[in-house]
Amino acid sequence: IEIGAVKIDTDGIEHYFQKLVTPLGPLSPKIESLTGITNKLLEEEGGPLKEALSSFLEFSENAKIIAHNTQFDIPWLMTSMIRHQLSAPFKDIICTLIWAKNNKERGCSLGALTKRYGIQHENAHRALADAIATKELYLIFENKKTTPAPIAAFEEFRKNSEQFANRYQAYFQP
Secondary structure, eight states: OOEEEEEEEETTTEEEEEEEESSSSOOOOOHHHHHHHOHHHHHHHHHHHHHHHHHHHHHHHTTTEEESSHHHHHHHHHHHHHHOOOOOOOOEEEEHHHHHHHTOSSSHHHHHHHHHHHHHOTTTHHHHHHHHHHHHHHHHHHHHHHSSEEEEEEGGGGGHHHHHHHGGGGGOOO
């Protein structure tokens, strides 16, 4: 229902991306409560997934993708791109959840880690807010250098994405 990202250019300037996506059906009260995104908001401001993905791909160009819980996020992204016949410019993926586990952090959820490291995380479960918090967590782990960043190739997620698409088929109907 939402795509959000933060990108840091070569001059160190941050750029932000946020798009709401109109889902195929109404949101459950649980999702509305968790995200603060309402069916009315999506009706007024949401758009087609293909348009949001195309804009996101243009925004991100060939950037390295850093996400918290890539095992969930990247199959959604890849499956959506496959369904809409969009190609990915991405090569490398870094997962801050795996990195936290490799660092033997206690409690590896994004919420637990932002509290532990004093990272501002208002609007948790909103795509842009989560992306900004993940960026901050990445910078902390990069500076700590306790363990190396866990880098995976974007293509490594293709098989998982096909299984993911079958499991969540109803969400990916054109």
